[in-house]
Amino acid sequence: MYLALDVHYKTNYAKSVGVTFLTKDDEVPQDIIIETLKDIEPYQPGEFYKRELPCLLQVIAKVDLNSIDAIIVDGHVYIDNAGNYGLGGYLYQALDDKIPIIGVAKRTFHANKDTVIEVLRGTSNNPLHVSSIGIDLNTAAQFIKEMHGDHRHPTLLKTLDTFTKTE
Template identity: 55%
Template sequence: MLLAIDVHYKATYAKTVGVLFHWENENPLRIITDIINDVADYEPGQFYKRELPCILELLEQVNLKSIKAIIVDGHVYANNNKTYGLGGHLWKALDQKIPVIGIAKKPFHNTEQVSIPIYRGKSQNPLYVSCIGMDEQEALTKVQLLHGDYRIPTILKVLDQHTKMN
C-alpha cells in the first residue's frame, strides 16, 4: 500500500490529509485527516520545519509496516548536493525505512540532477519527481503510470480536494 500526504494551512491551524492506495487505484482505499493547532511559523528555506511535524502526527494513524512508499507534495532534495528537502527529512525521521517520493509542480533552482521532469497526458508542464530509499527509474515509471489522463494523477487530485475542504 502507498500513502500520499499533503498539508493545507488555515488561519489558525493546519489540516493534514493522507490517502492510502495502490499504484493502479483511481480512488483511495482510505482517507485520513488530522488537524494540527500548534503549527510552526514558516521559515524561508526551512519549509520542512513547518510541514514535517504535521506529517509525522498524521502518520500516527497509519500502520507504517503496511506502507511501501510515501508520496509528498514537494521535493526530496533541496539541491543537487542532496541537501534534504521535505521528502529527505521525512525519510530520515522514519529511520530510512520507508521510501519517499517527492512529486512537485515546480522545480527548485539547482535540482536538475536530483529532480526529474516527467510529462503526463498531453500537458506541456512537467511534474518534478525525486525519491529516496528506492530506485529512481522505478519511481519515475510508477508515477508515470498512476491513474489519470492529465498532468496531475487522479489520486493526487483527490488528495488535494480533501486537503482544501473545510
C-alpha cells in the same frame, strides 16, 4: 500499499491529509486520514520542513507503516544537487530511513536539476518534478507517470489535494 500526504495551511491551523491505495492503477483511495494541527511553526524561508513535517507525522501515526511500500509527498526530496534534504528527505530521516519517499513537486528548484526527473502526464506540457530516496529515481518517476489519470496530476494526488483544501 502506498500513502500519499499533503498539508494545507488555514488561518490558525494546518489540515493534514493522507490517502492510502494499493496500486498505481487505483482511482479511489482505500482510506482517507484527516488530521488538524493547531500549534504550527511559522514559515521560515529555507526551513519549510520544520513547519510541514510535524503535520505529516501526525497523519503517519494513524497508519501501520509495516504495510506501506512507499510514501508520496507534495514536495522535493532534495533542495539541491549536493543532496541537501527537502521535505521528503527529512521525512525519510524521521522514519529512520525505512520507508521509501517519492517527492512530487509542481515547480522545480534551479539548484536540484540533477536530483529530479521531469514527468509529463496526459497532454500536459508542464512536467511534475519527481525525486526519491530509498527507491530508485527512475522507478519512482515511472510509478508517478503510470498512476491512474489522464491529466498532469494523477487521480489520487488530485483527490488528495481536494480533500486537503476543503473545509
